[in-house]
Amino acid sequence: MSKRISSIIGWILLLVIGVFWISFGYSSWFLLLVPLSYISFTISDGSIQKLRKLTITQVVLILFALTVSVAIVFGLIQLANYVINDQLHLTGATKTFSQIVAILIALYPIKILFGSFVYKVYENLNTTNH
The missing domain is CATH 4.10.860 (DNA Excision Repair, Uvrb; Chain A)
Known part of the structure; x- marks a missing residue:
């Protein structure tokens, strides 16, 4: 393709x-x-093409990091949902906007952490192959 x-x-x-x-x-x-x-x-x-060079340990570490990242994002979104619905009692457009902002805020720290972890694994692949 x-x-x-x-x-x-x-x-x-x-x-x-x-x-x-x-x-x-x-x-x-x-x-x-x-x-x-x-x-x-x-x-x-x-x-x-770089994925073919990954070892089993690196694949397991990436999958573990992905699982932890998803769990953290899910927890942060649930916390935001609790605050928006039960503590602040938001409704309508304010609630929708707050939920979108909460999801974006929850995703960025994990994106940065998981992305840096994967980047280090890829950089390790590049240094061991040269």
Whole structure:
């Protein structure tokens, strides 16, 4: 598959997720579509070739870090939901806007932490191969 086609597929998947999220709200299908779009982008930029060089230990560490990151994000979103609904008693557009902001705020620290962990693993691959 060409790099351009896989990049287009990734953007189409992200666009579909955005449109459906705005139109119908969150769906569990997004848990499947987001990794598919990520895989599509890694194919398009050629970094999928680096995955073949990963050891079993590195794969287990990445999966463990991903699991911990998802658990932390889920906990932060649940905490924000509790504060928004039970403590502040927000409703309407204010509630919706607060939930969107809370999700974005919960995702960025984990994105930075998990991204830096994966970056270190990839950098370790580059230093051991040269």
